[in-house]
Amino acid sequence: MAQSQAEIKARGQTAPTDTSNPEYFHKVVDCQWACPTHTPVPEYIRLIAQQRYAAAFMLNWESNVFPGILGRVCDRPCEPACRRGRVEEKPVAICRLKRVAADYKGDIDAFMPEIPKQKNGKRIALIGAGPASLTVARDLMPLGYSCTLFEKDAKGGGLMRSNIPSFRLPASVLDEEIERIYDFGIETRFGQEIKSLDALLKEGFDAVFIGTGAPKGKDLDIPGRKEAAANIHIGIDWLTSVAFEHVHTVGRRVVVIGGGNTAMDCCRTALRLGGMNVTVTVRSPRRVMKASAWEIEDAEHEGVPILDNHAPKEFIVEKGRLKGVRFAKMKEVGTDKSGRPKLEPSGEEVVIECDDVLMAIGQENSFPWIERNIGLTFNEWDMPTVDKVTMMSTRPGVFFGGDAAWGPENIIWAVAHGHHAAISIDSFCNGRPLTERPAPGSNLFSQKMGIHEWSYKNDYAPLQRVAMPHADKAQALRNLKVEVELGYDDKLAFKEAERCLNCDVQTVFSAPLCIECDACMDICPVDCINFTPNDAEPALREQLRVPARNKTQDIYVSAPLKTGRIMAKDEDVCLHCGLCAERCPTGAWDMQKFMYVEAQASQACLTHHNAYLR
Amino acid sequence: MSYISKPVAHHPQLPRNKLGLTRRDYEGSMSTLCAGCGHDSITAAIIEASFEMDLPAHRIAKVSGIGCSSKAPTYFMNRSHGFNSVHGRMPSVTTGAAIANRDLVYIGVSGDGDTASIGLGQFCHAVRRRLNMTYIVMNNGCYGLTKGQFSATNDKSSPSKKGEANPFDAIDLCQLAIQLGAGFVARSFSGDKNQLVPLIQAAISYNGFAFLDVISPCVTFNNHTTSTKSYEYVRAHNLASENHLDYVEPKEEITIDYAEGTTADIELHDGSRLILNKLDSQHDPRDADAALMAIRTNAAKGAVATGLLYIDPTQQDMHDILATDARPLNALPMTELCPGSKALEAINARLQ
Numbered sequence: 001m002a003q004s005q006a007e008i009k010a011r012g013q014t015a016p017t018d019t020s021n022p023e024y025f026h027k028v029v030d031c032q033w034a035c036p037t038h039t040p041v042p043e044y045i046r047l048i049a050q051q052r053y054a055a056a057f058m059l060n061w062e063s064n065v066f067p068g069i070l071g072r073v074c075d076r077p078c079e080p081a082c083r084r085g086r087v088e089e090k091p092v093a094i095c096r097l098k099r100v101a102a103d104y105k106g107d108i109d110a111f112m113p114e115i116p117k118q119k120n121g122k123r124i125a126l127i128g129a130g131p132a133s134l135t136v137a138r139d140l141m142p143l144g145y146s147c148t149l150f151e152k153d154a155k156g157g158g159l160m161r162s163n164i165p166s167f168r169l170p171a172s173v174l175d176e177e178i179e180r181i182y183d184f185g186i187e188t189r190f191g192q193e194i195k196s197l198d199a200l201l202k203e204g205f206d207a208v209f210i211g212t213g214a215p216k217g218k219d220l221d222i223p224g225r226k227e228a229a230a231n232i233h234i235g236i237d238w239l240t241s242v243a244f245e246h247v248h249t250v251g252r253r254v255v256v257i258g259g260g261n262t263a264m265d266c267c268r269t270a271l272r273l274g275g276m277n278v279t280v281t282v283r284s285p286r287r288v289m290k291a292s293a294w295e296i297e298d299a300e301h302e303g304v305p306i307l308d309n310h311a312p313k314e315f316i317v318e319k320g321r322l323k324g325v326r327f328a329k330m331k332e333v334g335t336d337k338s339g340r341p342k343l344e345p346s347g348e349e350v351v352i353e354c355d356d357v358l359m360a361i362g363q364e365n366s367f368p369w370i371e372r373n374i375g376l377t378f379n380e381w382d383m384p385t386v387d388k389v390t391m392m393s394t395r396p397g398v399f400f401g402g403d404a405a406w407g408p409e410n411i412i413w414a415v416a417h418g419h420h421a422a423i424s425i426d427s428f429c430n431g432r433p434l435t436e437r438p439a440p441g442s443n444l445f446s447q448k449m450g451i452h453e454w455s456y457k458n459d460y461a462p463l464q465r466v467a468m469p470h471a472d473k474a475q476a477l478r479n480l481k482v483e484v485e486l487g488y489d490d491k492l493a494f495k496e497a498e499r500c501l502n503c504d505v506q507t508v509f510s511a512p513l514c515i516e517c518d519a520c521m522d523i524c525p526v527d528c529i530n531f532t533p534n535d536a537e538p539a540l541r542e543q544l545r546v547p548a549r550n551k552t553q554d555i556y557v558s559a560p561l562k563t564g565r566i567m568a569k570d571e572d573v574c575l576h577c578g579l580c581a582e583r584c585p586t587g588a589w590d591m592q593k594f595m596y597v598e599a600q601a602s603q604a605c606l607t608h609h610n611a612y613l614r
Numbered sequence: 615m616s617y618i619s620k621p622v623a624h625h626p627q628l629p630r631n632k633l634g635l636t637r638r639d640y641e642g643s644m645s646t647l648c649a650g651c652g653h654d655s656i657t658a659a660i661i662e663a664s665f666e667m668d669l670p671a672h673r674i675a676k677v678s679g680i681g682c683s684s685k686a687p688t689y690f691m692n693r694s695h696g697f698n699s700v701h702g703r704m705p706s707v708t709t710g711a712a713i714a715n716r717d718l719v720y721i722g723v724s725g726d727g728d729t730a731s732i733g734l735g736q737f738c739h740a741v742r743r744r745l746n747m748t749y750i751v752m753n754n755g756c757y758g759l760t761k762g763q764f765s766a767t768n769d770k771s772s773p774s775k776k777g778e779a780n781p782f783d784a785i786d787l788c789q790l791a792i793q794l795g796a797g798f799v800a801r802s803f804s805g806d807k808n809q810l811v812p813l814i815q816a817a818i819s820y821n822g823f824a825f826l827d828v829i830s831p832c833v834t835f836n837n838h839t840t841s842t843k844s845y846e847y848v849r850a851h852n853l854a855s856e857n858h859l860d861y862v863e864p865k866e867e868i869t870i871d872y873a874e875g876t877t878a879d880i881e882l883h884d885g886s887r888l889i890l891n892k893l894d895s896q897h898d899p900r901d902a903d904a905a906l907m908a909i910r911t912n913a914a915k916g917a918v919a920t921g922l923l924y925i926d927p928t929q930q931d932m933h934d935i936l937a938t939d940a941r942p943l944n945a946l947p948m949t950e951l952c953p954g955s956k957a958l959e960a961i962n963a964r965l966q
Contacts (some may be wrong), residue, residue, distance in 0.1 A: 074631035088621050285813045452616050460621030516805060517650045517833065524639070525621040527628065546625045563849060575621050582616045585650025585833040 013534040014568075016559045019508065022442035025594040027554060028571050031094055034081035036416035038598040039063035040609070041078055041094055042504040046456065048097055049497035051490065057105035058608040060098055062287070063598070065135050065181075065415050066160075068173045069285040071099025072485065073164050075292065075410035083503055086550070087526070087573050090465040092499045096485075100493040102173075111141040113604035115184050120144035121428045123279065125205040127194050130158020132211035132402030133412045134181050135418025136425065137490075141184040142604035143426060148205075149186050152193035153244070156182070158213055159403075160411060162240035163262065165269045192280045197370045197398075207397045214403035216366040220359055224315030228322035228357075232315065235266045236362030242269055242480070251355025253277045255325050257312055258360030259289035264296060266358040267304045272480040279352060281310040281325075285332055285341050298484065301470075302477065309343070310350065315357065324353035363408045378401045383407070390434040391421040397423060424599035438599035441613045444592040447505055449579075454591055456502050460525075466496040482528045502576050506594045509567055511559040513588035519546075520589055521579035528570045529580055534560070544570055620644050622806050632668040640665050640882065642692040647682055652804030652830030652845075653752045657689045659807050660750075662762035663814040664691065667863065675711055675718045679704040679733060681726030682759050683830075702733025705740035708747055709932075715942040716933050719818060720747035727820075727959045730785045732735070732768040737787075742821050743796040746931040748817040748824045751787055752804075754832035755843040762835025771916070774843040775835055788923055789909055791825040792902050793850065797929030798824035800904070804831065804850050812861035821883040822929040829918065842916075851917045859922050862887040880927050890922060899925050 017024060027033050031041040040059055047056035060067035074095050082091030119462040123147050126133035129151035137147045155161060156178050160169065184190060194200055201208065217234035219225070225232065231251065235258065241247040254275040256267045259282035270278045280299065282289055286308040289296065300306065310327040317323060342598045365383060370376060375383045375395035384393050386400045393400055401417030403409055424434045469486040476482045487497060521529045528546045534540070534557075541548040541555060548555055548570035558567040581589040595612040603610065619639070628636045640661040645654050664674070671693035678684035680701035688697050695718065699707040704722050712720055722740075729751050740749065755768035755775045762775060766785045773779050791799045798820045802810040810828065817824035829848050833838045838846045842851075864885030878890040878898070890899065897904040905924035912919040943951060 086626070116841055279956070459618040460623060513838050515650070515837075516849075517652065517845055518655045518658065518805060518807065519650045523620065523645075525623060526625045527637075528625070546627050546629070549627070562846070573625055575623060577618070577621050579618075579620065581615060583645075583649045583654070585648065585837075 009201040011476075012536040014537045014540050014555070014557045014566075015233030015578050016511075017554070017557050017565075019556075022440060022596060024554065025506050026289065026440075026442070027505060028574075029594065029596070030081040030083050031078035031092075032504070032596060034077045035064075036077065036413045037064045037419060038596060039078075040504065040595065040597075042500055042502050043595070043612070044101060045092070045097055045497050045500040046502070047501070048100055048493055049457075051104075052107050053101050053104040054106055054111070055608065056101035056191060057108060058111050059106075060101055061452075062605050062608055064412060065138055065418070066131060066177045066411065067098050068102035068177050069160055069169060070412060071095060071097075071102050072173070073160075073169050074098070074412055076410070083501055083573065084499060087501075087575065093465055093468070093496050094489055097493060097496060100490075103487050104490065110571065111608070112180070113602070113607070115141050116144040118144065119146050122146065122206040123148065123204070124425060125150065125200060125203070127200075127208065127210045128158060128212035128402075129153075129178070129188070130189075130211050130213050130402055130414060131160060131423070132404070132414040132418045133158075134178060134208060135345060135415045136209045136211070136399075136422045137186050138181045139397055139419060139422030139601040139605060141181075141186065142602045145429075147186045148314075149188045149202075150192050150194050151188070154190050156188065156190065158211075159236075162226045162243045163265065164238050165239065165265050165272075166264070167268065167272065167476060167484050168479070170483050188285050195369050197376075198374050198486035199453060201374065208397065209399045209401060209421055210404050211400075211402045211418070212367075213405045214365045214408045216364045217359065218362040220361060222310060222312060222314055224317045224322075227317040227320065228315045231322040231355060232357045232359065234520065235262045236360050236363060237359055239265060239269060241494055243275070247273070249274050251275070253354040253477060254279070254356045254358060255352050255354040256280045256358045256360060257325070258282065258362070259284065259291055259306075259308070260360060260362070261291045261295050262363075263358075263360035264291050264299045266360050267299055268302055269480065270356075270358065271304065271477055272301055275356075277305050279354075280304055280306045281312070281327060281352070282306065282308045283308050283311045283330065284343065284428065285309055288341060311343075311345070313349070316351065322355065322357065324351050325357060326351050364401070365404060365407060387434075389420070389437065390424045391417055392428070392434060395522060396401045397428060398506070419598070419600050423599065426601045440599055441610065442595060443613050444506065444508065444594050447591045447593050449580075452582050454505075454578055456505050456591075456593070457498070458502070458505075458576070458591070460470070460501075460575055460577050461498040463499050465499065466492050490511070503574075505576050505578070505591050507556075507569065507574060507576070507578075507580055508590050508592045509556065509558050509569070510588050510590070511561055511567065513586045514558075514561050514567065515588075516561055516563055516565070517585060518581040519585065523579045523583045524540050525577065525579065526573045526575055528572065528574050530568045530570075531561070531565050532568055533564070534566045541570075545570060548568070548572060615948050616644055618644075631665055633670060635665065637661060637665045639767040640671070640691050642687070642689040645686075645689045645791040647689075648758075648832075648834045650833040651682070652754060652828075652832070653683055653686050654689070654933070655804040655807065656750065656752055656810070656828050656830055657686050657816055658717045659804075661806065662692050663811050663818065666811070667815055667818065669719065669818075673717070673719055674721060675708075675715075676721045676723065677704050677708045677709075677711065679725075679728040681728045681757075682754075682832075683723055684728055686723050686752065687721075689782070702728050702731070702736055704728065704733065705736040705745070705749075709740060709743065709745055712745055712932065715944060716746070716938070717942045717945075720745070721818070722747055724749065724751050725838060726751060726753045726755060726765040726767040726787075730787060731928040734766075734785075738790075738794055741791055741796045741825070744795070744797070744823050744929060744931045744932065744935060745819055746823070748814070748826065750814075750817075751829055753787070753843070754836055755784075755841070756832050756836040758832045758835055762832065768836075769842040773840050775838045775841075777840075786909065786913070787827045788825070789906055791823075791827075792905055792924050795823075796825045796924075797822040797926040798922075799924040800825070801827045801829070801918070801920045803829045803852055803918075803920060804918075805845055805849065807856040809858065809920065812859045815861040816859060816882070816886075816888050816922065819882050819884050819886040820925075824925075824930045826925045837858065848918060849854065852920055858890070861887040862889060880925060882927060888922070888925070899923060900927070902926075
């Protein structure tokens with residue numbers, strides 16, 4: 001007699017995995033699961049390997065809107081998640097492969113959604129022309145909305161233009177991707193800074209989306225700050241001035257204070273504007289620096305020393321001019337509860353002489369233009385209250401997204417917020433409850449083509465991560481606009497694409513077909529398949545062939561088999577090589593491709609995704 | 615068979631043995647046997663046993679004859695010595711090798727055809743000579759390589775996949791081995807690694823002729839519902855498991871508590887110990903007559919008696935009986951190995 005899951009649980013055993021819940025297999029696709037917009041990474045990597053760059057680009061464009069931009073400067077939450085990084089040392093270069101799709105896509109105009117000529121009569125105001133607002137516009141335009149984009153700067157792009165230097169993100173790439181969205185028929189109002197939300201609301205928009213970022217760079221109130229103000233710059237403001245060509249030079253000796261990606265952009269920009277001795281100083285130990293590993297690597301490759309445990313104490317001013325910065329050296333004395341190092345001064349002091357200081361110690365939100373009496377509540381840190389799911393503020397019809405919502409994040413999160421906000425705005429304008437979210441689409445499809453043939457390449461390639469070719473260093477350092485990373489060509493891209501383990505091709509197990517011959521367990525190269533008595537999950541994890549101690553990864557548990565045992569598979573380091581299915585005499589294992597399509601406001605922007613669901 | 619090679623990547627937390635090797639280091643080439651073949655499970659059990667015993671691959675010689683079973687040595691320990699001999703002639707080749715080099719661990723792999731038909735005479739004499747080896751029969755009751763005809767070990771009650779009756783009685787290799795004087799006789803099932811792995815370890819440790827008859831379903835030709843060598847049948851009729859064996863390596867501490875009176879503790883030549891948990895069985899595996907009785911009474915009931923059926927912990931092997939030099943031939947200096955024509959003349963003179 002079949003046992004109910006409640007009965008099994010009551011006995012302290014692990015209930016069979018519910019694979020009908022799309023989130024189970026979605027989680028196995030680590031990269032897609034980690035991506036805030038859930039881009040179907042393995043699928044587009046296979047398309048790149050097949051040189052179907054336009055199709056690869058479109059899957060990306062539909063999910064993350066800015067493949068060319070993100071293929072260069074994404075924060076890449078997918079890469080630390082990549083299963084390859086757990087099997088070997090280095091994950092698949094997912095971000096760089098995305099760039100390949102963008103570089104070689106060719107003409108994709110024909111794939112753009114049709115924008116209705118007959119509008120639906122709803123007007124949406126978008127404040128700030130960054131990735132969040134642009135995503136909202138892209139998602140809503142195919143539904144017939146009229147979108148008006150307000151931007152205080154002369155050009156759109158937000159921090160993608162003002163804060164990311166062109167040697168990492170060429171203006172041509174940025175322009176192409178944002179103009180593609182302008183071409184949908186958005187009304188753009190550049191150079192128009194919104195000074196009052198109340199006034200804007202009175203213009204009768206049906207909904208307002210605020211994507212103004214976190215535009216205020218933090219300052220450091222230590223002695224000498226005022227006296228040396230002429231040579232002390234807020235990092236993001238300085239980068240903006242460089243981007244808009246208001247600043248062309250910097251002193252020969254530059255100290256950058258801060259350890260995030262902005263600090264890395266500041267030091268590398270300074271090198272290109274004439275800085276000869278550029279030093280980055282960080283208050284905390286190196287291992288907790290906020291900057292991405294690859295950005296630190298690039299800065300060091302260009303010759304910038306990074307000094308950690310340096311806490312700024314004083315700007316030294318002589319004769320009214322900045323002379324240098326005095327630092328207290330810090331030492332680590334244990335860690336706090338969250339694992340962050342606790343620091344105290346070591347007693348040693350260091351003076352670094354310099355001509356200019358760039359401060360990149362963080363960014364804050366700033367909403368002086370939002371009246372506090374128009375129905376939007378602000379919390380104790382002066383941040384608006386925004387619903388985590390609907391992106392709506394406490395005033396119906398006013399939405400937030402990107403860094404403006406909950407403080408600095410990154411581009412890919414801004415895009416994800418944009419998608420969520422667009423769904424909410426569409427529901428709001430049509431009188432549907434915002435809490436009812438559209439379900440994701442998914443399907444599973446067998447990849448079996450013959451006895452031991454699969455429609456994906458299941459042969460594991462023991463290859464090292466392909467290094468990114470760089471422009472000549474001397475030449476790159478002379479010109480701010482020379483892009484440092486050259487991108488993979490088709491051959492390098494193919495090689496790197498072969499490293500992808502195809503984690504979306506799932507190992508699907510059917511308990512009634514299993515004869516418990518052990519063939520799958522014996523062949524599995526990473527010992528993840530087990531036939532074992534059932535037990536409560538913590539105990540079950542310990543009794544596997546190799547104990548499953550990575551708790552972030554699920555155990556795939558089958559219904560009881562004929563002997564009363566269960567099949568338990570640790571998903572952690574499964575190579576998706578399909579040998580379990582090849583060695584199974586009864587077809588109890590099958591390799592099935594799992595497609596997961598995150599819902600958006602408009603199906604018109606998901607045609608390439610939806611083609612997989614048919 | 616799979617066309618891809620088994621990925622070189624292994625689990626990063628895979629345990630290592632005293633030699634610093636992982637289980638994966640004891641593997642051979644990718645199996646070309648049918649998917650689900652019991653032989654592959656036995657191969658995996660040999661790999662597991664060798665890994666756990668910290669066996670160095672270069673001290674092992676794997677010898678086989680012809681048949682699906684005899685292909686199996688290719689699939690484990692690809693850094694060991696190996697000889698894939700003529701059909702049924704594995705015992706002769708092993709005898710020669712064992713005479714020449716007594717220091718190697720000999721693992722003979724054979725099948726029911728290779729042992730019970732064409733090689734039956736060879737098998738008998740290897741047992742009789744007390745060859746110091748582990749003789750594993752991967753027993754599926756049919757000739758899988760030639761489309762599944764009945765072999766000599768197929769039960770009379772077990773018709774073919776197409777329903778043809780089997781007119782002849784089966785040869786029971788375990789009974790035969792006990793009668794011929796094998797010192798270690800066990801039967802197991804490819805689908806029960808908990809039982810099989812310690813039996814292989816004990817057989818390898820045993821000094822003398824160790825025989826293991828492992829029922830290994832042929833998924834392609836002999837796994838149908840009426841077969842007595844199918845996964846389902848053997849599982850259902852393996853209730854007569856005579857005992858559960860724990861293999862304890864030399865100098866290893868015994869960590870399991872056994873209920874008093876249920877166990878027999880047998881020490882082997884190399885200092886390793888076999889802790890036999892006798893379960894419900896009344897028969898003492900040191901008693902050959904009782905062992906034969908247990909096999910026969912269970913067989914009459916249609917049950918399969920598995921576990922360590924018979925053991926003589928004191929048996930002398932071929933080298934003891936022949937009082938050969940304690941060193942392998944390759945360790946003898948040339949003067950001893952080939953004493954010269956004068957010594958030959960002296961021997962000849964003695965015989966005249």
